[in-house]
Amino acid sequence: MTNQTPFSRRAALKFGASLGVTFLASPTFAALPQGKRKLVVIICRGAMDGLSVSPPVGDPNYAALRRQIAIPAEAALKLDGDFALHPKLAAIYALTQAGQARIAPAVAIPERIRSHFEAQDLLESGGDRLYATTTGWLNRALAAQSGRAITAIAVGTQEPLILRGSVEIQSWSPGGKMTQDMTRISGVLQDLYAPDPMLSRAFASGMQTENMAEGFSGGDMAKYAAQPQKAVHDYTSTTAKFLTQDGGPSIAVLSLDGYDTHANQGGVNGQLANHLKVLDDAVDGLHDGLGQSWSDTVVIAVTEFGRTARINGTGGTDHGTASTMILAGGALRPGGIVGDWPTLADGKLFENRDLAPTLDVRQVFKGVLSDHLGLDRRALEATVFPGSAGAPALTGLTA
Amino acid sequence: MTALKSMDGAIAVTRFGLGAKPGEMEAAADDPRGWLKAQIARDGAEQPAGSLPGTIDRFAAFGDYLAQVGILKQDGTIVETTAASASAAAMSEDQGKKIQEQRRADLQPLLEGVRDEIFARTRLATSTANPFRERWTLFWANHFTVSSAKLQSSVVAGPFEREAIRPNVFGRFEDLLVASSTHPGMLLYLDQARSAGPNSPAGLYRKMGLNENLAREIMELHTVGADAGYTQADVTEFARALTGYSIGGFKESGDTRGRFLYRPLLHEPGTRTVMGRHYAEEGQDQARAILADLAASPKTAEHVARKLAIHFVADDPPPGLVQRLRGSYLESNGNLAHLAETLIDSREAWSPDARKFKTPCEFVVSGYRAAGASPSDPAKEVVQPLTFLGQRPFAAPQPNGWSDLAADWAAPDALVKRLTWAAKFSDYYAPKDGAPVDVAATTLGERLNASTRTAIARAESRVEAFSILLMSPEFQRR
Numbered sequence: 048m049t050n051q052t053p054f055s056r057r058a059a060l061k062f063g064a065s066l067g068v069t070f071l072a073s074p075t076f077a078a079l080p081q082g083k084r085k086l087v088v089i090i091c092r093g094a095m096d097g098l099s100v101s102p103p104v105g106d107p108n109y110a111a112l113r114r115q116i117a118i119p120a121e122a123a124l125k126l127d128g129d130f131a132l133h134p135k136l137a138a139i140y141a142l143t144q145a146g147q148a149r150i151a152p153a154v155a156i157p158e159r160i161r162s163h164f165e166a167q168d169l170l171e172s173g174g175d176r177l178y179a180t181t182t183g184w185l186n187r188a189l190a191a192q193s194g195r196a197i198t199a200i201a202v203g204t205q206e207p208l209i210l211r212g213s214v215e216i217q218s219w220s221p222g223g224k225m226t227q228d229m230t231r232i233s234g235v236l237q238d239l240y241a242p243d244p245m246l247s248r249a250f251a252s253g254m255q256t257e258n259m260a261e262g263f264s265g266g267d268m269a270k271y272a273a274q275p276q277k278a279v280h281d282y283t284s285t286t287a288k289f290l291t292q293d294g295g296p297s298i299a300v301l302s303l304d305g306y307d308t309h310a311n312q313g314g315v316n317g318q319l320a321n322h323l324k325v326l327d328d329a330v331d332g333l334h335d336g337l338g339q340s341w342s343d344t345v346v347i348a349v350t351e352f353g354r355t356a357r358i359n360g361t362g363g364t365d366h367g368t369a370s371t372m373i374l375a376g377g378a379l380r381p382g383g384i385v386g387d388w389p390t391l392a393d394g395k396l397f398e399n400r401d402l403a404p405t406l407d408v409r410q411v412f413k414g415v416l417s418d419h420l421g422l423d424r425r426a427l428e429a430t431v432f433p434g435s436a437g438a439p440a441l442t443g444l445t446a
Numbered sequence: 447m448t449a450l451k452s453m454d455g456a457i458a459v460t461r462f463g464l465g466a467k468p469g470e471m472e473a474a475a476d477d478p479r480g481w482l483k484a485q486i487a488r489d490g491a492e493q494p495a496g497s498l499p500g501t502i503d504r505f506a507a508f509g510d511y512l513a514q515v516g517i518l519k520q521d522g523t524i525v526e527t528t529a530a531s532a533s534a535a536a537m538s539e540d541q542g543k544k545i546q547e548q549r550r551a552d553l554q555p556l557l558e559g560v561r562d563e564i565f566a567r568t569r570l571a572t573s574t575a576n577p578f579r580e581r582w583t584l585f586w587a588n589h590f591t592v593s594s595a596k597l598q599s600s601v602v603a604g605p606f607e608r609e610a611i612r613p614n615v616f617g618r619f620e621d622l623l624v625a626s627s628t629h630p631g632m633l634l635y636l637d638q639a640r641s642a643g644p645n646s647p648a649g650l651y652r653k654m655g656l657n658e659n660l661a662r663e664i665m666e667l668h669t670v671g672a673d674a675g676y677t678q679a680d681v682t683e684f685a686r687a688l689t690g691y692s693i694g695g696f697k698e699s700g701d702t703r704g705r706f707l708y709r710p711l712l713h714e715p716g717t718r719t720v721m722g723r724h725y726a727e728e729g730q731d732q733a734r735a736i737l738a739d740l741a742a743s744p745k746t747a748e749h750v751a752r753k754l755a756i757h758f759v760a761d762d763p764p765p766g767l768v769q770r771l772r773g774s775y776l777e778s779n780g781n782l783a784h785l786a787e788t789l790i791d792s793r794e795a796w797s798p799d800a801r802k803f804k805t806p807c808e809f810v811v812s813g814y815r816a817a818g819a820s821p822s823d824p825a826k827e828v829v830q831p832l833t834f835l836g837q838r839p840f841a842a843p844q845p846n847g848w849s850d851l852a853a854d855w856a857a858p859d860a861l862v863k864r865l866t867w868a869a870k871f872s873d874y875y876a877p878k879d880g881a882p883v884d885v886a887a888t889t890l891g892e893r894l895n896a897s898t899r900t901a902i903a904r905a906e907s908r909v910e911a912f913s914i915l916l917m918s919p920e921f922q923r924r
Contacts, residue, residue, distance in 0.1 A: 093844065161662070161681075162672045164846050204806075204836025205849070206857035218859040220836070229869050232913050235901050236865070243919045245803070245856055253858030304843045305595070309637040309659040360655020361640045366662070398678065 084378065084420055085290050085344040086298045087333055088185065090171070090207060091326060093307035094163060095350035096364055097371030098402065099319055100136070101150045105129035108391040112357045116314045116364075126150070130384060134315055135323040138331035139375060146381030147341075148330075149444075151411060153369040153389055155352060155404030157438065159397070161366035163307070166351035170408060171209035175434030184431055185298060186212030188416050191426035199298035200256070202286045210300055215248060217256045217296055219289065221282060259292060260285075279303075279325050280332035287336025290344075297420075303329060306350060310361040330375055342377030345419050345445060349373075349408060355400050356391055367401035372411060378419055380446045385411070406441070413440035453798055454478040456891030461758065461802065461924045462790070463577035465812025470577075471891045482790045485576040486783050491583035491612040492574060494566035501605040501630050504559060505704030508601045509696030511556055515549045556601050560594050563604025564832075564839045565824035568807075572814035572821065582786060583615045585757050589750075590626040590668060591847035592635040594840045599635035603840040606631025619750065619780030620741035627664060627737060628706045630693040636660035636845065643689040643714020654712065661685035663845045669740040670721075671749035680721050686714040687725060687733040747775035750785075753850070758789060760801040761851045767794040800893065800923040803852035806835035808924070809864060813916050816889040817875040831867055836860065868916040872909045882911030886918075893920050 103109050104120035105128050123131030124140040130152060132140045142148035156169045158176055165177055173184025189199060190213055200217040201210050210216045233254055240247035282301075289295050305322045312319045330346060337344055353370030374385065386406035389395050397403040409432050416422040416431065417440055428435065455475035459466045462482050463474075474481040499507070574580050587607045594600035610629040614622040626632050633639045642654035649655055661684040666672045690713030694702030708730040718725045718732060723739060725732050740746060751771035755763035774788035789795055804812065810832060814820055821827035832838050836855075842848050849855065877885050882902050886894050898918040905911035915921060 161678060162666050163844060164666075165672050201857060201859075204857070204860060204863070205854045206860075208853075211853055216858075218857040220859050220863070226869065228910065228913070229865055232869065232910060232917065233865065235905075235914055236917050239898055239901055239914075239918055245852060246861065246919055246922065249856050249858045250861045251858075253860070253862040256858060257862045307844070309657055310598075310640065359657050360642050360644075360649070361637055361657045363637065363657070365658050 083340070083343045084297060085337065085340060085376075086415065086420060087286075087290075087344065087346045087376075088209065088298075088300045089326070089329060089346065089348040090167070090209070090300065090302045091306050091348060091350040092163070092167060092302055092304040093350075094166075094352050094354055094366055095306040095322075095326075095370055096308060096312065096319060096354040097152060097350075097369065098353070098356065099133055099312070099314075100323065100371040100373070101126070101130050101132055101152050103129060103152065103388065103391065104131045106388075106391050108393075112391055114358050116312050116358050116362065118314055122315045127383060129388065133320065133323050135320045136327045138327045138334070139373060142330070142334070142375050147377050147379055148373065148375035149379060149382055149385050151372040151374065151385035151406055153386055153402055153405045154349070154372045154408050154411065155369045155406075156408055157435075159368060161352065161368075163351060163366070168208060170349065170351050171207060173209075173409060173412070173432050173435075175432075179434065182212035183207070183209035184412065185209045185300065186214050186216065187431045188420070188422055188427075189214040189216075189298075191430055192420075192422060197298060197420060198296040199300065200286075200289050200296040202282075202299055202301040205302075207300055207302060215252055217252050217289075219256050219260060219286075221285065256289075259289065259295065280328045280335070283329045283332030284336030287333050287338075287340075291337060291340050301329070308354070308363045309359070309365060310363040312358075312363040326373075330373075334375075344376040345378050345415055346375040347372065347411065347415065348375070353402055356396050356402055357400065368397045369402040369404035372408065374411070374444065378445045380444060382444075385441070385444070407435075407438035409435045409438045410441040411444070413438070414442050414444050418442055419445040453892040454796060455481075456893040457796055457798070457800075458482055459577070459891070460812075460893060461795075461800065462581065464571055464574070464581055464808065465577075465815045465921075465924075466889050466891065467815045468818045468888055470815075471888060475891075479790050482578045483787060485579040486616055486786050487576075487579060488616055488783060489613070490617070491579055491615050492570060492576060493608055493612060494563075494570045496562070496566050498563060498566055498604065498608065499559065501602050501609060502704040504556075504601045504605055505630060505693075505696075507556060507559070509703075511552050512696065514552050515545075560600055560604065560840065561824050561829055565821070565828050567604070567607070567839060568811065568828045568832075569820050571807075571811045572819070577815075579615075583612060585754070586615050586622065586782075587611045588842070588847040588850075589753065590622070590632070591842050591845055592629075592631040592840075593842045593845070595843055596635060599631055600840075602631040602634060606635075607840075614782075616783040616786065617781075618741075619746070619775070619782055620738055622782070623664075623668060623741050624734065624737055626668065627660070627733075628691060630704060630706060632660065633691060633693055633706070636663055638688060639692045640712075641685065641689050641691075642712040643686055645716070646689060646714050647711045648709075649712075649714070656682070656685055656689065656714075658682060658685035660691075661688050664737070665740065667846050669749065670743050670745035674721075674743070674745040674749075676721050680719075683718045683720045684733070684736055686716075687718045687720070687736055689714045690730060691733060741780055744772070744776060747772045747780070750775060754785070754789060757850050758802075759795050759797070761853070764794040767792050798893075800920065802924045803856050804922060804924055805848060805850070805855055806832060806837040806860075806864075807839060807848075809916075809922070810835065810867070812921070812924075813868070813871055814875070816885070816915070816921075817871075817877060817912075819875050835863055835867060864922075865913075865917055868913045869909075872912040872916065876909045876912035878908070882908055882915070885912065886915050889915060890918075890920050895920060 102118040102123050110117045122134050125131045139148050160166050171183050172180050174180045204220045240250050286299050308319045349372045350370050353367040354364035355367045359365050389403040389405050413427050417424055452475045455478045458474045458478035459470050571580055592599050592603045592606045594603040606629050610625040614625050636659045637657045638660040641657035642648040658681055662681045690709050692707050692709045694705050694707045720736050725735050751768045755767045774785050778784035886902050901914050902911045
C-alpha cells in the first residue's frame with residue numbers, strides 16, 4: 048500500500064529542507080495572538096491498539112493477523128481506501144470529515160521498549176533514550192517560551208510526568224466544593240507551608256484554580272468521580288472551560304487508562320471498544336466545551352506503544368511497537384493520513400511481531416509546538432527535545 | 447526520656463507506622479526500635495476482621511453471575527464479548543436496556559463484596575496496634591498488585607491479598623513470589639490462566655496460544671526490574687515456561703474450581719532459556735525453577751531494596767541504605783523478616799527530616815488514627831473519599847501499583863482535595879475533649895513544630911484546629 052498524502056515521510060523530509068519558508072509564510076500566524084492557541088494532550092495509558100483505533104482495512108494482511116478481533120471494513124468508519132476508524136470513534140470520525148481530525152497510523156517513541164512504565168516515561172519526558180531526563184517535555188516547552196505567556200493545567204488526581212519540571216503548572220480534578228471554613232483555613236496553611244516549597248507552591252496554585260472552577264456551572268462532576276467512564280464528556284468539557292478563561296491555561300493534559308488488552312480485547316464491541324468510546328467522548332467534550340476556541344485548538348491523543356500485529360492466544364494482543372496517534376482540532380490543516388504506512392506484510396513487521404514505526408512521536412510534538420504555539424526552534428532542539436536531530440519536526444500540520 | 451529518644455518514637459509511629467493513635471506515641475517512646483521489631487511476625491500479617499469469602503467462593507459467585515447474564519459457555523469459558531454484544535444488538539433497544547439493567551442488578555452483590563474488602567482492610571489499618579506490620583504488608587500488596595480495575599480480577603483482588611500476600615510478608619521473598627504467581631487472583635489479573643504453548647496440545651488442536659503479560663510483569667515489576675538487561679526473547683521464553691499455570695474453571699469440579707491448577711495440556715514442551723540459564727522440561731517445575739532463580743538474583747535484591755528505601759525513607763533514597771538492604775536480602779536469601787530488621791536498624795531511616803509525602807490512603811488512615819476512630823460507613827467514609835482523593839483501594843490503574851513518589855500525589859489540586867476531605871472529616875471526628883494542642887502533641891509528638899502548634903492554639907474551634915492539624919506539613923509528611 049502506498050501513501051499519497053502530503054505528509055508521508057519523504058514529504059516530511061522535503062518540508063524539513065524548506066522549514067524556514069513554511070514557517071514564515073504561515074499566513075495566519077501573525078494574525079492570531081499566541082495566547083489564544085490551545086493544546087490538549089490526551090495520554091492513553093496501557094498501550095492503545097492502533098490497529099483497532101484506525102483499522103487498516105485496505106491492508107491485505109490485516110484480517111488474517113487479527114482474526115476475530117479485526118474490525119470488518121463494513122463496520123468501520125471509512126477514511127479512505129486504506130484506513131478506517133473504529134466504529135466507536137464516531138465523534139472523531141465526524142471531525143475527520145470536517146477536516147478537523149487526522150490519524151498518524153504508525154508512530155512510536157524513540158526507543159524500542161515494551162515496558163508500559165518505561166515507555167510512558169520516555170513518551171512524557173521527551174528524552175532520546177530512557178532516563179535521559181526526569182522532567183517532562185511540555186514543562187520544558189513552557190520554560191523555553193519567551194515571556195512565559197503560556198501556562199498549563201494537569202487534569203486528574205495525579206500529576207503526569209509530561210508536565211513536571213521547573214515551571215509551575217496548575218492542576219484540577221472534579222470534586223467537592225470549598226466552604227467558608229476552608230477558605231479561612233487555607234490562609235493559615237499558606238503560612239505553615241511557607242518553609243516547604245513543594246507544599247506551598249502546589250497549595251497556592253491549587254487554591255487559585257479552585258477559585259476559578261467555582262465559577263463554572265454545568266457538568267455533573269460528582270457523577271464523574273463515581274463513574275468516570277460515563278461522565279467523561281462532562282469532564283473534558285469542564286476542562287475546556289479552564290482553557291477558555293481569560294488568563295487561563297492554554298495547555299491541558301489528561302490521562303485515560305484501560306487500554307492494556309491482553310485478553311478478550313473484542314472487536315466492534317467489547318473491552319477495547321468501550322475504552323475507545325471514552326476517548327471519543329473525551330474529544331467530543333473538548334470540542335463542545337471549547338466552542339469557538341476549537342478553531343484555535345490542537346488535540347493530540349497518544350499512547351506509549353502499540354500492540355502485536357497478530358492476535359495472541361487469548362483473544363487479545365501483547366505489547367508491540369507502533370500505534371496510532373490521533374490529531375484533532377480546528378487549528379489543524381485538513382489532510383489525510385500522517386506519515387507512511389509500513390504495511391503488515393511478511394518481512395515488514397518489526398521483529399516479525401509488531402507494526403513498524405514510520406514516524407517518531409517527537410516529530411509531531413515538535414511540529415505542533417513550533418507551528419501552533421510558536422515555540423522557538425532552537426529551544427525545541429536544545430532543551431525541549433534534546434538529541435532529537437534525527438527526528439525533524441513535522442511542519443505544516445496546523446494552519 | 448531524652449528529646450532524641452522521643453523524636454525516634456515519633457518517627458517510629460509516623461514514618462514506620464500508620465500515624466499515631468492516642469497513646470501510641472508513649473508506647474513507642476521508650477524503645478522505638480524494639481516497638482517496631484516486636485511487630486515482625488513470622489507467621490505473617492493480621493487479617494482484616496469479618497467473614498470475607500475466599501477466592502473459591504468469590505470465583506464461584508462470579509461464575510454464577512456470568513452464567514446468569516448468559517456469557518458463560520458450556521465448557522466454562524467466557525463468550526467473546528463481541529459475540530455477546532452482537533446478540534444483544536440483534537434485540538430491540540428496549541430489550542437491550544432491560545438486559546443491561548438486569549446485569550447491573552446481578553453484578554451488585556459482587557461489587558458489594560469488593561466494597562466489603564476495601565472497608566475491612568481500611569478498618570484494619572485505622573485500628574491495628576501493629577501499624578508497622580500493616581505498613582510492611584501494604585507495601586508488599588502494592589508490589590504484587592492485583593487490581594479490581596479489570597472485571598475478571600475485581601472479585602478476587604481482596605482474597606488475593608488475604609491468601610497470597612498476608613501470610614507471607616515476613617517469610618522468604620521466593621515463597622511470596624510463588625504464592626503471588628500461582629494465586630488465581632494474579633493469574634486472572636495478568637491473563638495467565640488461558641495462556642497456552644503454541645506446541646502444546648491446546649495450541650496445536652484448540653488454537654489456543656501464548657499470553658506474555660504475567661511473565662513480563664513478574665520480571666519487570668515483581669523481581670529483577672526493567673533495567674536488569676533481559677530481552678523480549680527472555681520474556682517470551684519465561685511465558686512459554688509459565689504455560690499451564692492456570693485455574694480450575696467455572697464448570698470444573700468443586701475441588702479444583704477457583705484454585706490454582708497446572709494444566710499439562712497447555713504447557714509448551716521443551717527446554718527454556720531465560721537470561722542465559724537453561725531450564726529442562728519439568729512441567730510446572732520449569733517455571734518454578736525460573737521463579738526461584740529470579741528471586742535469588744542480585745537484581746531482585748537491588749530492585750526490592752530500592753523500592754523499600756523509597757517507601758520508608760525518601761523518594762530519592764540514600765544509596766547507603768539501598769546497599770545495606772540489598773546486602774541483607776542477599777545474605778539472608780531473601781528473608782523478609784531479616785530485611786525488616788535491617789531497615790529498622792539503619793541509621794538513614796531515622797533522619798528527623800520527614801521526606802515522605804503521604805499517599806491519599808495513608809493520609810486518610812492516619813486521620814482516623816489521630817481521631818482515635820475507625821470508619822463505620824463503607825461507601826461514604828471509605829470508598830467515596832478515597833476515590834475522590836485518587837486512590838481507591840484495590841484499584842491501581844496499572845500493574846505497577848500505586849506510586850510512592852510525592853511528585854505523583856502532591857499536585858495542586860490534590861492538596862485542595864485533601865483540605866476538602868479534612869474539613870468534612872473534622873466536622874464529625876475532631877476530638878471532643880482535651881485541648882487541641884494536646885491532641886496535636888499526641889499525634890505528632892516531637893515532630894510537631896512551633897508554628898503549627900501556634901496555629902492550632904489560635905484556631906477558633908476544635909473542628910478548625912483538627913483540620914489544621916491534619917493539613918499541617920508535619921502531618922502531610924512522614
